[in-house]
Amino acid sequence: MSFISTFINGEQGLFKSDTLTPMQKLTLRFVVVGLIYFGFVVIEGMLMRIYEVKPVSFITEPQFFAILTAHPLVGIFGSTYSIVCGAFLFVVPFLMKKPLWSIKLGNWTFLLIAIGTFVFWSAGFLSHYAPLYTLYWPLPADFSQFSVWGGTFFILGIALVMAGTALFIINIFKTITYTPEGWEKQKAGALLSSALGITGFNNLFRKNKKEHLVPLPVAAVARGSIDMALNTAVILFTGVLILVYMVAAILGFDLKETAIDALLYKNWFWWGLDLIADGLVLIFVAGTWYLLATMISGKPLFMQNIARAALLVELIVSWTVWSHHLLSDQAQPNTLKVLSGEMVTAFELITQGLAFFIALATLWSARPLKMTNPLKFLLGGLLGFALAVPAGIMQADVGLNRILHNTQWVVGPHVHVAVLVGLTMTLYSAIYILFPILTNGAKVYSQKLVNVHFWCHLLGGIGMGAFMGMAGLKGMLRRALYMNGEFNIYMILAALCGTLLLIGFIAFFYNIVMSVGLKGVIGIFTPSKIKTKDLVPAS
């Protein structure tokens, strides 16, 4: 096939969007939009990398901080949430062997996340609203620095995303517990107990153990969704609080900022925000590792009951670790710093290490395996968290935090390696394993490009994190500007690694477009011609 023909029709013309079920289309829409937003994030990241080497004239300081504000939010909500919601709305019914409770609700989740992200991104881009994702009080309501209208649209955009995630959570739990039409009545309570780990916990005290009604990856999705529900509530509440100040300012009232205790607010907001980073991400990732390891190996999961219990421990741990973000807050009680900030946080080393071991042991039980694309990206994802979690445990220490907090160490070896290498490579593994299922057997255009993507992403991600970390250890702050090239060696090397990431992403995106073709990409967004609730077409 000629280049033009492949570009339009996809590799060997195998991908035919007309054959897709509504569920396949829904999931693919999430993935396409998630990848487009990932492209936003990579470009924003590169702009900031360039700015950190040498402030360029076409980006003003307020614009730089607006990019810094939008970058992680677009990455987490626009990209990761989209891909994760899309994948789980497909995987949960797939594993439960029944249709999704509501495709309509799934479409609303897609629209709300996609539109919400665009709204808050645009508000930041146009108005330079830049309180960062931390929103430390009273910065989001500081209208001497930020536009009140820009802020209002920014917060509304975030609220739309949260509304979308709320619908996702409802859909997930209803899918687990509902009885499809014409089926024998399912025990909703028992299914919910199994999903949340109550059955497993009660089994500890029972002679006759009850069987687990819900597959392990579904249990992970359900438990991660609990954290998602809690953080959605916290972020929504905080958004409403900020909106009250914004609406008052628009109407000409000047509300007292001191009415809100800044430290209490910080505790409250970090408690909710940390349920993403140290809650649902870790739980979803562990569940995805387990699913991928069993799918790749074709073997049952190693130490399945322990893995199931660990997911419950992880959920409870995630509710009690937020204080590691406040180790440098001197008014924070010492008890919270030591117990929540240090000791309970250290449990994440155990729970995540355990998931790492279980995934590897499951793969080991099926050796020799072929080095497929899902396997290589899964190993990359496992390595990413193996590097990033201990880096996080080190900074969650009263002594070390005094000299690491808010440095590039936090955001380099910990955040970027966890998100870019750990989380994103796990998601790529899931995309590669689901690709033939979601596309009814389409083929990847070029294996060479997959390899380019893999190595560029892995080396770029680890390298960027490492050089940022080295700068952090030398005292370079995050969220700060250095105009005289103080840390240029590290920033140039980090920018080169960022370029590798960009090359990797371009290779991946081009490969996917060539695999499904332009016609196929457009076809994903047209209504399905097949009227079915089935996940894949009946063979």
Added chain:
Amino acid sequence: MVDSTMVLTGQTIAYTMYCLVIILLVIWFAIKVTGKGNNTAVKPALFYIFVGFLTILGVSLHIVTYNTIPWAEMDLKRSEITPDKTFNITVKDHQFIMPSEKLVINVNDKVLFDVRSEDLTYGFGLFRSDNSMLFQMQVVPGHRNDLLWYFDREGVYTIRSTEYSGPKGAFMILKDAVQVVPSKTTN
């Protein structure tokens, strides 16, 4: 006394070693899992040993740092320690309002920095002339933000806000604002 440079050097060595080991382990695993071999199951005993190792590692990290990093214990018990000197600093409108143009400290003094914010959340950090950090803390409005530090050597330090407080706060820097001098100079 152990200072932040030494602590960070130790951390760099330990973390680099760990990274090399874990990268080599994953490479070894990738080669072995795709190479010739039997599909042997991993023994549960190995799993429990691994979990035990992680538990010891997680807990011992904090015990070791508490007993080796000098400021860790002093920080948690600062309310029980009488400082040799106290500096009251206010932050407002993205400006540090200092008690004097230069803060002069004697070597071997324990100094309390009591920083109050009258509007936003800021940070307060001391940096050496090579931009490396001596220490930092958050400055939260409406709360006491105090940090006790023991200065065991001479030096000149720059004060910088270590927390983002909007674009206006990007350059909250007071160059060479703190000077640590030999004891006899000011006594």
